[in-house]
């Protein structure tokens with residue numbers, strides 16, 4: 001029997017979100033229904049609401065979630081009812097060219113549920129990133145459920161489902177930050193701060209946080225930044241070079257997604273260094289660089305989707321580090337809110353007042 005639950009819908013471009021009754025089908029083959037316990041408000045949810053991702057309205061928003069598996073389809077064996085899981089948007093297929101070459105963290109054909117969740121009038125919903133977890137329950141592909149130690153608080157665990165994983169992974173997976181490295185992170189929201197925390201975990205010796213907001217720089221310090229630069233008042237490229245013996249950082253992580261900050265990242269890295277773009281640009285953005293500088297500085301220019309994570313490998317490991325006190329996921333949770341406060345949370349995010357608002361159900 002399909003069930004009716006409450007969920008947060010983005011009805012149309014730039015319209016305020018609202019709570020509607022969502023019909024959640026029983027899980028079919030390869031699917032699971034999850035009772036959502038917590039779901040963070042990510043910048044990407046706002047992008048969906050603004051029509052910045054695509055026009056497949058209405059969206060069922062929310063995708064940074066943790067919860068308990070309620071029921072699974074007949075053939076599902078990896079997870080079972082009662083399992084505590086983090087939802088992921090990288091349920092690897094096992095068959096695409098990336099998976100077949102042993103690089104599943106790049107999987108090009110990730111799974112989502114086949115059945116659709118709908119409104120009560122039958123209107124099909126597009127779940128954000130194939131998840132849709134600003135809802136009491138959601139239907140996902142079973143591979144989107146990653147089992148982790150249930151000792152962790154759901155509001156902290158869920159954040160690994162998107163932004164925090166994207167930031168930590170940008171540092172440790174994509175940027176390959178290692179012991180003794182110097183790292184600069186431009187943009188210290190939830191994603192940039194996670195890149196800072198990831199760099200600290202990986203043993204970086206110097207971690208330089210860059211932002212235009214002093215409040216963000218203060219939090220960045222508590223996450224592990226050893227130096228901070230307000231790029232409204234100081235030239236960040238010069239400041240990063242000054243802090244690294246005049247050379248630039250080994251790894252520069254861009255967590256804003258704008259041409260000017262990408263250019264800063266490009267010039268703030270040492271010769272043979274690495275730039276990692278994790279901020280998401282919009283289609284109108286362009287950047288022009290002297291090709292000789294691209295060549296002459298060597299190293300690598302990379303982008304990072306979801307921190308190049310493999311959920312089955314990375315989520316349980318990071319939860320274990322959290323439970324051991326080596327990674328404070330709770331520090332990313334600025335506030336917990338109710339399902340009907342998502343619109344307000346978007347405004348607070350826009351003003352830069354929060355790292356993460358997390359809906360708790």
Ligand SMILES: NC(=O)c1ccc[n+]([C@@H]2O[C@H](COP(=O)([O-])OP(=O)(O)OC[C@H]3O[C@@H](n4cnc5c(N)ncnc54)[C@H](O)[C@@H]3O)[C@@H](O)[C@H]2O)c1
Nearest residue numbers: 166187188189190191211212216257278279280304305306
């Ligand atoms: N690649 C991925 O897989 C992935 C996943 C999640 C989010 N993201 C993207 O990462 C980016 C950051 O997400 P977030 O949740 O941390 O957002 P956020 O809004 O919380 O943080 C952005 C930060 O950048 C700072 N900033 C803005 N303009 C700046 C400038 N010119 N110079 C320096 N700092 C500046 C802001 O003050 C803020 O602290 C977004 O573009 C988001 O869409 C990417």
Ligand SMILES: [Zn+2]
Nearest residue numbers: 093096099107
């Ligand atoms: Zn694949």
Ligand SMILES: [Zn+2]
Nearest residue numbers: 042044162163
């Ligand atoms: Zn997200």
